[in-house]
Amino acid sequence: MERIQICEDPGECAHIWKKAWPRECFFDLWEVRNFFAASYKRQPYFLIATKQEKIEGMLALSRIEESRSFAHFPGETWRGKTWLEQNKIPASSPQVFNELLASVPGPAHLRYLTRESVPIKNTPVALDEVGYLFFPGAYGFSFQKYMEDFSGKSRKKLTRELAELEKHGVSFRYNHTDDINFLFRLNLESYGELSYFYDPSFLDSFEKLVVWLHQTKMLRTTTLLLGGTVAAVDIGAVWNNSYTVLAGATNPEFKGVAKMMNFHHLEWSCLQHLKVVDFLCGDFGWKQRFHLAPRPLYEMNIVPKYTTMQESENFSVKVREH
Numbered sequence: 001m002e003r004i005q006i007c008e009d010p011g012e013c014a015h016i017w018k019k020a021w022p023r024e025c026f027f028d029l030w031e032v033r034n035f036f037a038a039s040y041k042r043q044p045y046f047l048i049a050t051k052q053e054k055i056e057g058m059l060a061l062s063r064i065e066e067s068r069s070f071a072h073f074p075g076e077t078w079r080g081k082t083w084l085e086q087n088k089i090p091a092s093s094p095q096v097f098n099e100l101l102a103s104v105p106g107p108a109h110l111r112y113l114t115r116e117s118v119p120i121k122n123t124p125v126a127l128d129e130v131g132y133l134f135f136p137g138a139y140g141f142s143f144q145k146y147m148e149d150f151s152g153k154s155r156k157k158l159t160r161e162l163a164e165l166e167k168h169g170v171s172f173r174y175n176h177t178d179d180i181n182f183l184f185r186l187n188l189e190s191y192g193e194l195s196y197f198y199d200p201s202f203l204d205s206f207e208k209l210v211v212w213l214h215q216t217k218m219l220r221t222t223t224l225l226l227g228g229t230v231a232a233v234d235i236g237a238v239w240n241n242s243y244t245v246l247a248g249a250t251n252p253e254f255k256g257v258a259k260m261m262n263f264h265h266l267e268w269s270c271l272q273h274l275k276v277v278d279f280l281c282g283d284f285g286w287k288q289r290f291h292l293a294p295r296p297l298y299e300m301n302i303v304p305k306y307t308t309m310q311e312s313e314n315f316s317v318k319v320r321e322h
Helices: 012-020 030-040 095-103 143-147 152-166 177-193 198-213 257-271
Strands: 003-007 042-052 054-064 067-072 109-114 126-134 171-173 219-226 228-238 243-248 276-281 292-304 315-318
Touching: 003 012, 012 054, 030 109, 030 198, 042 095, 054 109, 095 177, 109 143, 143 257, 143 315, 152 219, 152 257, 171 177, 177 228, 219 257, 228 257, 243 257, 243 292
Parallel strands: 067 109, 243 276
Antiparallel strands: 003 042, 042 054, 054 067, 109 292, 126 276, 126 292, 171 219, 219 228, 228 243, 292 315
16 A cells, blocks of 8 residues: 655755656756745645655645645646646556545546556546647657648748748858747737746746756747847747757748748758657647647646545545636
8 A cells, every 4th residue: 555645845845856757858856846936935745655665656736825726836827827748647556546546635627648658548637738849850850851741732832932032142051049028028018928938927937947957958048030120039948859848939020921930830840850759738829730740738737525625535526627
């Protein structure tokens, strides 16, 4: 029988995370999560399943005090949504998984769960959002071969659109620090209160993350200029032969410039022989058309019979209606 322990000490939680959490993608790094934990000041609430002092499973949560609920650590909620993707519930067996869920003492909304971390057959979960990936190796690391995936009609249309932009004169620059502030400003101008950067805690977290990425040489800031004017800026992270595009912004003066930027990422990843490019969740009308591979992520609502934050062994799991 596994024993469920609770850990709320940040230092001990860091130790347990590094020991038990799989390191499969950029969002699995403790440092990445901890920047958001520090800015949001959420209380960690880790449930640890142990057997004979060996960790058998972990459910890493944070208390969301304003809604008296829990979310996946670090709980970087904005307008009811979180941002960090590919959350996991590492467990040695479905039994351990269920015991962890049964130990959650209050309402919890767990988002962006990977398929591998959830026993789909016996756990009620709902499709949350779909992430999109590009695998350069699937095309022999040839951008030209990738372009052959498009129909002749689509290629002609894309060529015309890009040719209009190329008339301005195209150039790129990389890791130009001042362009990051331009990205923040342009993103806020485009999305207003809907932008994650509108939240001071998120902006502070992201700025700290960017500094760390620069220090560790994982940062890749790409700036596309048309006629010498900044037309688009993207921020990404390169880790373990993978490239994660974290945020971007485009200048509304240049229609269709996002396509040019995204093709640039894809071509660069082929030249670098990267394993995967992660464009994160949200289609925005282009990711499927660009033949990116979909990766569904899942969500789960845990609704205890008691509405307080007091611990209770009685709970039910309900799927959010879509």
